[in-house]
Amino acid sequence: MEARQRRPIGRPRGFDADEALERALLVFWEQGYEGASLANLTDAMGISTTSMYATFGNKEELFRKALERYTEGPSAYLGRALDEPTALGVVTAIFAGTVRTTARPTGPNGCLGVQGALATGDSSRGARDLLIAWRDNGFSRIRERFERAVDDGDLPPETNPALLARYVTALAYGIAVQAAGGVGRDELQDMADAALRNWPPC
Amino acid sequence: MEARQRRPIGRPRGFDADEALERALLVFWEQGYEGASLANLTDAMGISTTSMYATFGNKEELFRKALERYTEGPSAYLGRALDEPTALGVVTAIFAGTVRTTARPTGPNGCLGVQGALATGDSSRGARDLLIAWRDNGFSRIRERFERAVDDGDLPPETNPALLARYVTALAYGIAVQAAGGVGRDELQDMADAALRNWPPC
DNA sequence: ACCCTTCTGCAGCGATCGATGCAGAAAATG
DNA sequence: CATTTTCTGCATCGATCGCTGCAGAAGGGT
Numbered sequence: 306m307e308a309r310q311r312r313p314i315g316r317p318r319g320f321d322a323d324e325a326l327e328r329a330l331l332v333f334w335e336q337g338y339e340g341a342s343l344a345n346l347t348d349a350m351g352i353s354t355t356s357m358y359a360t361f362g363n364k365e366e367l368f369r370k371a372l373e374r375y376t377e378g379p380s381a382y383l384g385r386a387l388d389e390p391t392a393l394g395v396v397t398a399i400f401a402g403t404v405r406t407t408a409r410p411t412g413p414n415g416c417l418g419v420q421g422a423l424a425t426g427d428s429s430r431g432a433r434d435l436l437i438a439w440r441d442n443g444f445s446r447i448r449e450r451f452e453r454a455v456d457d458g459d460l461p462p463e464t465n466p467a468l469l470a471r472y473v474t475a476l477a478y479g480i481a482v483q484a485a486g487g488v489g490r491d492e493l494q495d496m497a498d499a500a501l502r503n504w505p506p507c
Numbered sequence: 508m509e510a511r512q513r514r515p516i517g518r519p520r521g522f523d524a525d526e527a528l529e530r531a532l533l534v535f536w537e538q539g540y541e542g543a544s545l546a547n548l549t550d551a552m553g554i555s556t557t558s559m560y561a562t563f564g565n566k567e568e569l570f571r572k573a574l575e576r577y578t579e580g581p582s583a584y585l586g587r588a589l590d591e592p593t594a595l596g597v598v599t600a601i602f603a604g605t606v607r608t609t610a611r612p613t614g615p616n617g618c619l620g621v622q623g624a625l626a627t628g629d630s631s632r633g634a635r636d637l638l639i640a641w642r643d644n645g646f647s648r649i650r651e652r653f654e655r656a657v658d659d660g661d662l663p664p665e666t667n668p669a670l671l672a673r674y675v676t677a678l679a680y681g682i683a684v685q686a687a688g689g690v691g692r693d694e695l696q697d698m699a700d701a702a703l704r705n706w707p708p709c
Numbered sequence: 710a711c712c713c714t715t716c717t718g719c720a721g722c723g724a725t726c727g728a729t730g731c732a733g734a735a736a737a738t739g
Numbered sequence: 740c741a742t743t744t745t746c747t748g749c750a751t752c753g754a755t756c757g758c759t760g761c762a763g764a765a766g767g768g769t
Contacts, residue, residue: 315745316735339541340628343727354728355747364727413626420626423687424617426542428727437688471685471698478684479677485625486639488673496673499709506708507701517715518765545757555718556758562716566757630757710769717764725756734747739740 322360325350329361330371330378334413338368338422338432365431368421372439375417379406387446392454393504396473399447400497403477407484408493415485418443419478444474460505469505476500524562527552531563532573532580536615540570540624540634567633570623574641577619581608589648594656595706598675601649602699605679609686610695617687620645621680646676662707671707678702 328349332341343364347354361367382402389395407416418439422432451466460469480493500506530551534543545566549556563569584604591597609618620641624634653668662671682695702708 312737313745314737314743316737316747318746319735335626336628337541337626339539340626340631342628342725344725345628353748355749358728359746415626419684423625423684424537424539424542424615424622426538426544426547429542440684440688465701468694468698468701471690471694472702475681475685475698476677477681479679479681482621482625482642482680482684483673483677486642492670492673496670496677499667499670500674503705503708506705514767515715516713516767518717518767520716521765544755546755557717557719560758713766713768715764715766717762719762720760722759723757726754727752728754729752730750732747732749734745736743736745738743 318356318360320350320352320356325352325357325360326367326370326374329367330374330417331413333368333371333421334375334415334417337420338364339425339429368432369435372417372421372435376439380416380418382406383443383446387450392451392460393501395447395450395454396504397501399473399477400480400501401494403480404484404490404494404497407481408488408490410490414487416478416481419481420485440474440478444470447473464505465507468507472506520558520562522552522554522558527554527559527562528569528572528576531569532576532619533615535570535573535623536577536617536619539622540566541627541631570634571637574619574623574637578641582618582620584608585645585648589652594653594662595703597649597652597656598706599703601675601679602682602703603696605682606686606692606696606699609683610690610692612692616689618680618683621683622687642676642680646672649675666707667709670709674708 328351329346332346332349336345343354343357346364346367347357350357352360357367361370382405383399386395386398386402389398403416408414418436422429422436425433448466448470451460451464451469454460455462455464455466460466476497480497483493484490530553531543531548534548534551538547545556545559548566548569549559552559554562559569563572582604584607585601588597588600588604591600605618610616620638624631624638627635650668650672653662653666653671656662657664657666657668662668678699682699685695686692
């Protein structure tokens, strides 16, 4: 069989779908799902609504794909953090990644997974539930990493991994909320450093 | 002078403005500023849009008044917490109040001051900025309380009150985000208790 | 009685919401 | 060349958005 078709049949796309999705991600990140209108999105993406619907489906599907891109891009620090050899290293990397991603010198502040659709009307419940599942997935991965740390003897055997994961995610979400309100990167990093001086906290 | 006019001039209101505002508060709390449409609000309030505009001004003013009601009602625990004699007592009360208010057996979950308008479109920037100021006010009151605790010798003199206040508010916002996602009251309270076992954390 | 003031119900305002139908353009295929 | 497939630009859809004009109702003052 062939390695890959040279070009797909039919008229080729007149824009870069990846770059368009990146632009859409930035709009969702800054304005939230409900605050981002189709006009906002397509303007930023540089395409017509027709092209958007043909390529991405609809607004909710576009949001879902933007969230995937966010997970593999700005939020990819989580996966790397979980590979740190110690629980302390994991949490240090999580907090550093959270601060770096949510309080940025340019671009949107805050976390898409938090502010994208935290409280919504009925018509946006799909996006809201999607983010709830996204956050829950992050929590579960951290909890499982702490379970392994307990098994490794890295964390004391009496540690409650779920409780500890709740603590870490809560602090990370709190950092994201503060960053969304304009609190600066240095102040948030100092706070995270201070919180890490007591580890494990419970 | 008289104690009070018996009745104001003109046709009297056909509804209880306080109760209508309470209903509006619940809608904003659950659906956010952008997710709460005028139809949602007036339906819940049991009045017409005309009466709403005559009584409260417009949607943004209604939100402002609902936030005031929230501050003096569900969020009033903050003021009481700051009156606790020790910094540890203050933080314990703040966390307990946050958990109790954001993870409720009935009614909206989460914190209006966080999820009411965290990321919005341009047309809702007023509500967003209002909540940023609301959160900043809470932060400042906690920071000032910690400054006093340092002066009192209740907290070590090398304590950074602003940093500590960032930590407390971050954890509280994190609790609110988790509660908005459906995390239960007991689990959040256990986490807060565990975090308090190390105090001050920095 | 009469006027004045305030509130309510109905209807509808222009604008924007997310989403589509359709004709033609741009490519591969034959 | 003609055919097929896919994508684009234009125009627009019905629904909903926040909001308001207006006539009449419901009270007080004189």
